[in-house]
Amino acid sequence: xxxxxxxxxxxxxxxxxxxxxxxxxxxxxxxxxxxxxxxxxxxxxxxxxxxxxxxxxxxxxxxxxxxxxxxxxxxxxxxxxxxxxxxxxxxxxxxxxxxxxxxxxxxxxxxxxxxxxxxxxxxxxxxxxxxxxxxxxxxxxxxxxxxxxxxxxxxxxxxxx
Numbered sequence: 001x002x003x004x005x006x007x008x009x010x011x012x013x014x015x016x017x018x019x020x021x022x023x024x025x026x027x028x029x030x031x032x033x034x035x036x037x038x039x040x041x042x043x044x045x046x047x048x049x050x051x052x053x054x055x056x057x058x059x060x061x062x063x064x065x066x067x068x069x070x071x072x073x074x075x076x077x078x079x080x081x082x083x084x085x086x087x088x089x090x091x092x093x094x095x096x097x098x099x100x101x102x103x104x105x106x107x108x109x110x111x112x113x114x115x116x117x118x119x120x121x122x123x124x125x126x127x128x129x130x131x132x133x134x135x136x137x138x139x140x141x142x143x144x145x146x147x148x149x150x151x152x153x154x155x156x157x158x159x160x161x
Contacts, residue, residue, distance in 0.1 A: 055155075057155070059149055074157065074158070076154075076157075077151045078151065079151055083151050087146050095141050095142050095147060098134075134150065
């Protein structure tokens with residue numbers, strides 16, 4: 001029996017040594033820093049310098065009347081979009097003047113013409129096809145006494161009264 005006890009005791013000692021060795025190796029080999037998380041907001045801030053260039057087209061009308069808008073404020077509009085109708089009391093003269101300007105532009109030799117009057121800064125560039133569409137809309141405006149307003153370029157609609 002003493003041999004059995006001797007083997008058993010050796011197995012236990014070897015087992016304890018192996019377990020101790022594995023414990024020490026794992027403890028010092030895998031030293032990973034850990035910390036307790038706290039609830040907070042994550043922010044990423046990027047600071048940079050820049051220049052803002054305001055590119056706008058201001059549309060104005062000499063006629064007085066009610067305006068019916070077809071786009072909401074802040075909505076994106078394309079070039080040549082039908083923005084609004086101005087229901088004016090005495091706008092036949094203005095419509096005829098615009099038709100005369102369009103006819104003059106269509107008869108010129110340039111493919112892109114600047115039309116409008118320089119008093120209030122109303123300038124727009126249109127091609128021949130766009131001028132024909134504008135002329136048709138102004139001719140329709142003579143019958144229903146409404147002045148159409150088109151977008152001279154793409155952008156966002158804003159209204160200032």
